[in-house]
Amino acid sequence: MRWVNFLHIYQPPSQTPEILRRATEESYKKIVEQLDLVPEGKLTINISGALTELLHHHGYDDVLADYRRLLERGQIELTESACYHPFLPALPRAEIIRQIELNQKINREHFGPSYQPKGFYAPEMVYTPELGNIIRELGYRWALIDEASYPGSLPDANCVYQSEDIPGLDIFFRNRNFSFEILSAQIDKVDDFKKSLGDRLEQDVYVLTGMDGETFGHHRYGLEKLLGALLQALPTATISELYEFFPLQGTWALLSLDEARREPFSRWWNLKNDIHKLQWELTDLAIKVGSSQGEGESRNTLDQALHSDQYWWASAKPWWNIDMIGQGATELLDAVLTAPGVSEDDKSHAAKLFQEILRTAFHWRASGYVDKLVTEFIDEEARFRIESGLTGQPVKKIQALIADLQRQLDVAVAATEYNRASDFKRRIGELQAELKNIAGKKADNEGEQGDWGT
16 A cells, blocks of 8 residues: 655735744644655645745745755655635636646746646645646646545545546545544554554555645644654655556546535535625626736736635634635735726725625624534534544544643643634534534434333
């Protein structure tokens, strides 16, 4: 078996210097450290052009140099993506291509001629056939896609899949189960992961996991040590190296995520979400007035304003951050107001949409609606994990994870890092909901056994 781990590292263009510093010190540098400790270990990484720009502008050229060094010696491969992390399915074709070309330009400038990505990662790992066609037309050989896009149950990966609908585009599927076990800190030891892998360890297959690079050290204190231990304990490869070890398979018809699961884009593009509707109306207006402006400061404002974070944080599934919603709306409004030749009607319309986004967001928070959405989603997610087999950790293991997360929460609170503390609190809530469901299932089973035993 070969373990292929994909990391996506990114910060929005408006990220604060302090959060960028923490992510850099706690994750980006530590990923390099772990790779240096295990020279045979390999990773596939997406570094968004937005993050590359931030690191350069804030004096972290040494970090960029480290990733360039790892790229040049073949220990990592870098993928192509969209520069400012936009939600691609909702953008016009011209804007999609522009974001990809911006990403390539910025990263090639900083990573040099070794930056020759063969594969493509779409922000949020979204997929539609239209996007697949663009990826292939631009010359990329493969795309990384969540296994939800596979028609039916994905078999063990012992080959390279090809798209039936898009000749020349190969597909690699992220294994959701194993990815979740790592990124959620369900496992903290190599032996735990090997136990979960089971018979795959002795088979001629690969396991492809994918997650945010910030998981290691920034989102999860100390988890970078697990990354290093796994790199040392398991045979690894980059995604593109899988062509050397596994044959091409017959073609497969891919489903768009719209067909593969219900409301697949609900965290970014949910027409039942009043804030999303307002955000996308403002986004469409900004694109309408700004996309034909050529190059310059106004065009750059629009490029950066298209990042997906603002929609994600407005979903309350379970992510909610009114500051990010307001920041995103401000950037879109600025993109309209600074567009050369914009009409007074468009300016007025943009201002009204901006005000309505903020008014609705504050109303949601004050009325308790956000808390209701967050609670509903956490409960639904916990049920999904149990019913689909994405859990299975012993109760004592879950209790130990809760205790560890509580310790990390206490450290974050003591350091007044309240956003981070909120993340830990949310994860504790998920695990507690999971314990509650397990207890409920156990009670139901005992009740059924009692009935049959009479």
